Amino acid sequence: MVGKNILLIYQSIPFLLRGLVVTIGLVGGALGLGFILGIPMAIGQVYGNKYISGLISIYVWFFRGLPVLVLLFLFYFGLFILFNLNLSEFTSAVLVLGLISAAYQSQIFRGSIKSIGEGQMLAAISLGIKKYDAILSIILPQALRISIPGWSNEYAILLKDSAIAYAIGVMEVLTRAQFVATRTYKPLPIFFISAIIFIILTYGGVKLLALLEKKVRIPGYGEER
Amino acid sequence: MNTMHFITDILFPPLLEGLGVTLRLIVYSVPFGFIAGILIAVGRVYGNKLISTFCFLYTLFFRGAPLLVQLFILYFALPSIGLYLSSFTAAVIGFILCSAAYHSEYIRGAIQSIKSGQMMAAEALGMSKIQAVSSIILPQALRRAIPGCSNEIIYLVKYSSLAYMVACVELTGAGKVIASRYFEYTLVFSIVGIIYLIMTSVVTIGLNSLERKMEIPGIGK
Amino acid sequence: MNLEKADHDNGVVLRVEDIHKTYGKNEILKGVSFHIKKGETIVIIGASGSGKSTLLRCINQLTIPEKGRIWLEGEEVTHHMKEISHFRQRIGMVFQDFNLFDHLCAVRNVEIGLIKVKKMDKKQAREIAMEELRRVGLERQANQYPAQLSGGQKQRVSIARALAMNPTVMLFDEPTSALDPELIGEVLEVMRDLAMGGMTMVVVTHEMGFARSVANEIIFIEGGKILDQGTPHKLFTNPEHERTRQFICKIDELYGKTEK
Numbered sequence A: 001m002v003g004k005n006i007l008l009i010y011q012s013i014p015f016l017l018r019g020l021v022v023t024i025g026l027v028g029g030a031l032g033l034g035f036i037l038g039i040p041m042a043i044g045q046v047y048g049n050k051y052i053s054g055l056i057s058i059y060v061w062f063f064r065g066l067p068v069l070v071l072l073f074l075f076y077f078g079l080f081i082l083f084n085l086n087l088s089e090f091t092s093a094v095l096v097l098g099l100i101s102a103a104y105q106s107q108i109f110r111g112s113i114k115s116i117g118e119g120q121m122l123a124a125i126s127l128g129i130k131k132y133d134a135i136l137s138i139i140l141p142q143a144l145r146i147s148i149p150g151w152s153n154e155y156a157i158l159l160k161d162s163a164i165a166y167a168i169g170v171m172e173v174l175t176r177a178q179f180v181a182t183r184t185y186k187p188l189p190i191f192f193i194s195a196i197i198f199i200i201l202t203y204g205g206v207k208l209l210a211l212l213e214k215k216v217r218i219p220g221y222g223e224e225r
Numbered sequence B: 001m002n003t004m005h006f007i008t009d010i011l012f013p014p015l016l017e018g019l020g021v022t023l024r025l026i027v028y029s030v031p032f033g034f035i036a037g038i039l040i041a042v043g044r045v046y047g048n049k050l051i052s053t054f055c056f057l058y059t060l061f062f063r064g065a066p067l068l069v070q071l072f073i074l075y076f077a078l079p080s081i082g083l084y085l086s087s088f089t090a091a092v093i094g095f096i097l098c099s100a101a102y103h104s105e106y107i108r109g110a111i112q113s114i115k116s117g118q119m120m121a122a123e124a125l126g127m128s129k130i131q132a133v134s135s136i137i138l139p140q141a142l143r144r145a146i147p148g149c150s151n152e153i154i155y156l157v158k159y160s161s162l163a164y165m166v167a168c169v170e171l172t173g174a175g176k177v178i179a180s181r182y183f184e185y186t187l188v189f190s191i192v193g194i195i196y197l198i199m200t201s202v203v204t205i206g207l208n209s210l211e212r213k214m215e216i217p218g219i220g221k
Numbered sequence C: 001m002n003l004e005k006a007d008h009d010n011g012v013v014l015r016v017e018d019i020h021k022t023y024g025k026n027e028i029l030k031g032v033s034f035h036i037k038k039g040e041t042i043v044i045i046g047a048s049g050s051g052k053s054t055l056l057r058c059i060n061q062l063t064i065p066e067k068g069r070i071w072l073e074g075e076e077v078t079h080h081m082k083e084i085s086h087f088r089q090r091i092g093m094v095f096q097d098f099n100l101f102d103h104l105c106a107v108r109n110v111e112i113g114l115i116k117v118k119k120m121d122k123k124q125a126r127e128i129a130m131e132e133l134r135r136v137g138l139e140r141q142a143n144q145y146p147a148q149l150s151g152g153q154k155q156r157v158s159i160a161r162a163l164a165m166n167p168t169v170m171l172f173d174e175p176t177s178a179l180d181p182e183l184i185g186e187v188l189e190v191m192r193d194l195a196m197g198g199m200t201m202v203v204v205t206h207e208m209g210f211a212r213s214v215a216n217e218i219i220f221i222e223g224g225k226i227l228d229q230g231t232p233h234k235l236f237t238n239p240e241h242e243r244t245r246q247f248i249c250k251i252d253e254l255y256g257k258t259e260k
């Protein structure tokens, strides 16, 4: 009896692990999208005129003020269909999580850009470097480095939020766990295993980013916090 | 069907009911989550090896695993060992356990940022460790932890929507029911979204004013 | 124990015997003994890192020595952690960096020990606290928070906080070292008044003017041991060790010109 249970659970692990690929895809895609959108948003908020920065503030307020689940429903069942976008569950989830992450990431980068201060910008401009070149070649390289701790936090949040894609049936770890749990009648160990998978991903990723931070640290650059 | 009529007559009654459930979820979870967070932080810093390790593993688990997984364990898995929780109870317990872990990390950081001299001076007066922690360390640490804990409370307001995933029909759930019946997702979830925005904004303003009210010269940051 | 009775008869308030304290591999205190009688002031001097703070902390068991015993008015303090609160209430302590409770205004700092430890009712505690603040000349600052006080004022509040508990003996750990020179005087004046009023005090300080005029005895700690001790006159003019003379000569250089 016990042996059979263990066997059942054991057999379900490969199925769960295939969900791992989906989860990583969700997180990777959303982090990437959030990064691509977040950087120009941060720059726009710091250096843009008041309309641009006002617009971005509203975007940030909106995507940070709403629950992930509500945004997922709003876009997946509502807006994406309204605009006749024929998107898969996975793509929809990546888009929504990415749009949310852009709001958070833009604030991380904005903080870093601001903490670098005007001095660097003035120094660059006084050397005759154009403003946009200065942003790209002087400000951003420094800002990205000091953004890593905040970014690692964002990774951890996003990873856990990715489980909410369950709500629209994306076959990530939790969805598969639920699937197996109802078939094996062994929900406790199955959900526990999925929890462990997430925990390993959370702390593993955070650890990796800490290593990255050490690697790209510039000597003499003060430690954050 | 006229949109205004849909909103006022069909959508609002169930949404208001759902909002009531959401508010109850929040009102039950926030204070207990915060208090549990204090206990875990104190256990982590001042407890003996056993207690401190337990508190460490607790925060490791509850901050490492998604809240949704935790809710599934409480609602779908516990019955397999004979523990049946209503969906509302499962959600509240899940929110308390999870937010306690996050609160405890902010509070622990704040406790550790307080100079050791404060404890020493308290003990030199003859205070017991418990007295020193409760009347000297915590009043200072909690003030410093307010910004972090406020953030956590705002998160909880939003994540209360996950209760719907364990069959607790709160605001999001009520919206989902109506939206799928009338196939009005964009409209319904825009309105649901606005309600959440109002909630998060009100809570943010409230917590900011609380922070200002609790301010003491030289404390904070 | 006959020592208890003897202490009682001779008016010995605090007796420290053969205190040893090791941190990791470093033996900081290697057997320190001294005693102080009622109304006396002992000044302890010694180089930075010589263990003066550690010694004071051992006296009220904020640090537990590995070896050695301490008596307060004939009662053993060491090995009685259960009753340590009662001893600590009778041993006032003043720290180098004040350690005022940052979330409490001055008067609340002074009364909190009375309320929490002595379980006094709030009204009575407030009266005593105000009286102690008056004694250190700070009744007008009663409602200010530590962050709003100058260093000298902070230290005077912390002295008031200790005095409010009505201690038998007061320990001062470099009470003026963290102060700007112009604020040192006001704190020393309070301490001088206390000594004149008959308080028993153990003071770690390098204010040699204060030591000369107030101390009954000066103890020089070096290498974890008492190297020299005696009246100010003896230590200033005729110390047993050349090392003591060197140290005293160097104090002005090390700690700045002191108030004479």
Ligand SMILES: Nc1ncnc2c1ncn2[C@@H]1O[C@H](COP(=O)(O)OP(=O)(O)O)[C@@H](O)[C@H]1O
Residues within 6 Å of the ligand: C023, C024, C028, C046, C047, C048, C049, C050, C051, C052, C053, C054, C055
């Ligand atoms: N809690 C502690 N842990 C480890 N070492 C300590 C501790 N407290 C003091 N020390 C060490 O003990 C020595 C004596 O310290 P202290 O008593 O503060 O000296 P003093 O007050 O004479 O300057 C120093 O070398 C210090 O580094």
Ligand SMILES: [Mg+2]
Residues within 6 Å of the ligand: C052, C053, C054, C173, C174
């Ligand atoms: Mg010292």
